[in-house]
Amino acid sequence: MRLAEGRRFATQFNGMIYSFISFARAGEATAEMASVTKPGKLAELDPKNLDRVITVENKLLGAVPWRGGTLGLELGLFSVKSVNLMSPILDYVTRVSEAGGISFVGKIKPFLPLITEGLDLIAGQTQNVAIEVALDADLTLVQSEYIAIVACKRGQIAPADVTLDPADRQLLVKGKPLKDGYCVLSLRATPEKADYGEIPELASAYTNFRDEMKSGKRKNAEEAKQALRVAIYTSPDLIESDKDRLVALNEKEFNRIFTGGPIGGHDVAPPPETLYGLKLYGSW
Template sequence: MNWLAGLIDRVAAQSTTDWTFVERLPDPGLGIADRAIEPDECYIEIFVESLRLKQARRLATAFHGVVYLFARLSQQGDEDAEMAAVSKPAKLAELDSTNLDRVITVSSQMMGAVPWRGGTLGLELGLFSVKKGNLLSPLIDYVTRVSAQGGISFIGQVKPFLPLITEGMDLIAGQTSDSVIEVALDTDMALSESRLCAIVAVPKGGINTAKLTLDPSDRKLLIDGRPLEEGYCVFSIRRSDKKADYGAIPELKAAFGALRSAIAANDTAQSERALAAFRRSVIISSDLIPADKNRLIEKATALHAAALGSGPIAVGRAETAILDVGASELADLDLYDETGSGGPDGKESRGTGSW
C-alpha cells in the first residue's frame, strides 16, 4: 500500500527517516524465534512486544500512543491478502512527558493467524504519539473501532475497512503540530522462520546492532546489557500451527449455521446440499491452511452422518467429541480436539486484537 512510506517523508519528527531495522534479535528463551515457516503448512501472527517513546516530548502535553500495522501476503490463485490494524494500547493512553522514560511492555497481537502461502511479507509498522485533544482523540477512537470491526485475522472481512483505516490514519498523522512518528518501517521480508525484530529511532549505521538483546523478563531492548535509551518498537513474526478463532470465520460460520439448521429440520436432502455448500466454502476459504480445511470438512461430514445416518453410531474420537459438545456452533466442531482448553496450546485465543 505504501501509505506509511509517503507519510514518513511528510511528517517525520527528526532529520533522518532511515531508522535502524534489526531483522533478527536473539531470542532470550521466549520460544518465539527460529521456528520454521513453511508455505501452506502454518499460519503467521504479528505481535508488538515492547515500546519506548521519545519524540513525544515535543508535544509538551498529554498524548496517546498509537500503533499502525499493514501487512500484505501472497495468496494462491488470487490477489494478495491485505491486513491492517490500528490500536491504542491502554498502556499508551493519556501519557505525558513524565512517562517517557518507561518501556511499555505489551506483547499483544496486531495480526491474527493468517495462512502463509510463501513469497514475501510486505510490512508497514508505525508507532505514533498523538496530542490529546478535542479533534484527534475522537478520531483515534473511531479508527481504532473501525480496525476492531474489520478484525485482524479474517482476510475477507477486513478488506472493506482498509480504506477507512488508512484514511483515518492519514488524517491523524497529517496534523503535523499534534502528531509525531516515533519509529516506522516499510519493507518486504522473505520468511523462512519466526523471528523477533526491532525498529530503533537511530539512523542506520548509528548503533551496533550486534550488541542489542532483549530482557527476558519484560522484553525491553538492551545494548551491552543496559536499557537502550532511544525510541524503539520490538515486534515478533510468529509461526502458529493452529487458528484459534476458526469458529468465527464469517462465511464458514454462516455455512455451518445453514447445515446445522438443515440437520435440526431432519431434512436429508436439504442437509446434504448444505453439507456440500459448507464443503465448498471451506475449500475456497482464504483463512485456513489445507490441513485444517480437510480436518474441518471431515468433522462436519462426521456430524452429518451421526445425526442423519442409520445404524449404530461410530465411537471413534472425532464422532464422540462431536456428539459430546452438540456442535451448535462452528467452534463446537473442536477442530484441534481441544475441548475445554480455551484454544490452541491450552491458551486463551487473542484473535480479537484487544490490548
Template sequence: MGWLNNLLNKVAGVPPTDWTLLDDLTDPGIGIAGKPVSPDECYVELYVESLRLEKARRFATTFDGVIYSFASLAREGANRVEKASVTKPQNLATMDANNLGRVITVSKRIMGAIPWRGDPFGLELGLFSVKSGNLITPLIDYVTKVSDKAGLSIATKVDAFMPLITEGLDMIAGQKNDTEIELAIDTDLSLDRSRLCALVAKKKGTLASTDLTIDPQDRKLLQNGEPLQAAYCVFSIRSSNRNPDWGSIPALQDSYADFTNAINSGKHKEAEEALAAFNRRVITSPDLIPSDKNRLKEKARADLQDAFPGGGQAVRPAERERFKGRRLIDLNLYDD
C-alpha cells in the first residue's frame, strides 16, 4: 500500500509485526461507534483517540511522537483514492522518559471526510518515536507541513505531495539509531458501521476484546477495568453525513467562480451555460456523496433564479452587488 512496510524493513531491531488489532470495541457512550456505513450515503473519517508510548526509553534525550497513516478507499469513476497523513501533535513533541507510560489523549482527525463507495478500507497506521535534535527534528516538521498542505479530505490535491511525504519519511527511517517503532499495522477492513479500534503491542491471541474497554473520560484503554500496561493506539473510523471541507474542492471553486462571473455579466444565457458547466463538475466530483451533489445543484439553481427573477434577462442591481466576491462556501450547503 503506502510506506509503512518500507519503514519496518529499514529500522533496526523491529520485532515481527504481530501486534493485536481489536477492530470492534464497545462504545462507552461517546457516540462514535455503531453508525451505519453505507456506500454512497455517507463519508468516513479517521481519528486517533488516545495512545500510550513505551519503547522510546532507550533515547537519552527528548523525543517526538509521530503518527503516520495511509488510507486507500474506492473512488467514484477513478482509481482508488490514497490519503497520506503525518502528524506530530503538540502533546507528543519533545517528550522525555518521564512521559512514557502515561496516556496521551489526542482525538485528532488524521483523514478527512471521504465518500464511502464500499469495501475494503485499506489502512496503514504507525506510531513511532524519533530522537529530538540535529537534522531529524526539522525533517519531521517539514514532512508534517507537507502532509498538512496535501489536505485532509480533498483527494485531488494529494498526488503531487505524496512523493515529498514518502521521501521525507524515508530519510527519517534511514536514521536507524534515532527511530523507534511503537506500533504499526497494514490491513484491509470491511465496514458496515462506524467503529472504535485499538492496536496493542501484545502478541495476537493474548488479549480478548471482552477484557478491554475504553474510558469515556480520556479514552484510555482499560483491561479488566485497570489501565492497560502496554503501548497502544486507540483510533476510530467514523461515519458522517457531512463533508466539512466541501467548500474547498478546487474544481468546484473554479467552476462556481465562472458561474458568478457570468451572472455579473448580466447575460442570462451565459449564466445558464455556466450553471450547466458547474452542475457537470458537481455530478462528476468524487469528493461528494449523491445527496450533497443534489443539494449543491439546487442551491446554485436558486442563485440563478435570484439573479434573474422570472427568467428575466437583466440582473437586479441588488443581486449584482451580492454576487461580487461570492464564493462556493457561501452556498451554505448544510444550512448552518
C-alpha cells in the first residue's frame, strides 16, 4: 500500500484496514468473515514522512474450500487520528478481530457484531477518521490474481499501464512509481490448507482418538475413530480429497497401533500428539 503525501491530519495517526468477505459454503449458509487490523507499520505515523510505500503482509482470510459462485469483498484503508477517544476504540476492535481468528468461520461468527459495530463507531467520527481508498464488489474468481484499488479519478490511469514491482510490490505506471494512494490485495489459489490441524472440531476429535489408542482399549478407540471420521467428513473447512486422505491416514494409524504390538514397545511408536503428525501433505 501507499499513503498519499497530502494529509488531512496535522498530528500523528494510525492506519487501519477493514475487510468484510462473504462466500458460499457447502451445506451451510453463506459464510461471513470480518476483520479490523492496525498493522504495526501503520501505527503512530508522522504525517511529514508518508511519501513512501508500506509493505504489509496481513492475511485477511486463510485458505478455505472454494465452492464457486460469488466472493463478496469490502476492503477499506483508513487514516485514524491518534486522539484520546479514537485510539482505545481502535485498539479494542483490533483485539476483538484478532481473537476471532481468520481461518475458521465458526470461530469468527460470535465476534462479527462486535467488529462491524466497532467499525461503524470508528467511521462515524468524521473529524478524526478519513477513508483513503475502498472497494465494495462481488467477484467471480477463476485464478489467483492481484487486485489494486487506487485513490485517483476514473480514467486517470490506464489499467494496461499498471504493473507490480516484484522487489517491493509497489505499483508502477509505465515503469515509474505511482504517486496516488493505493492498496494491493492478493487472492491466491492453493491445493493445501496448512492449518488443517487447528480446525477446532477436528483437533478435539483427534485428541480423543489419540487418547483412546494410547489406552489400548480397541473398542473405545474404534468408537473414537468413527467420531473423528464423522467430524472430518462433515467439516466445511476441508476439500473432499483432503477428507478422504485424512480418514485413510487415521485408519492406517489405528491399524498400526492395534496390530503391531503394545504401545511403548520396541516395534510400535505411540500415535502422533496432534493431527499434524499424520502429515496430510507429505513430509512437512
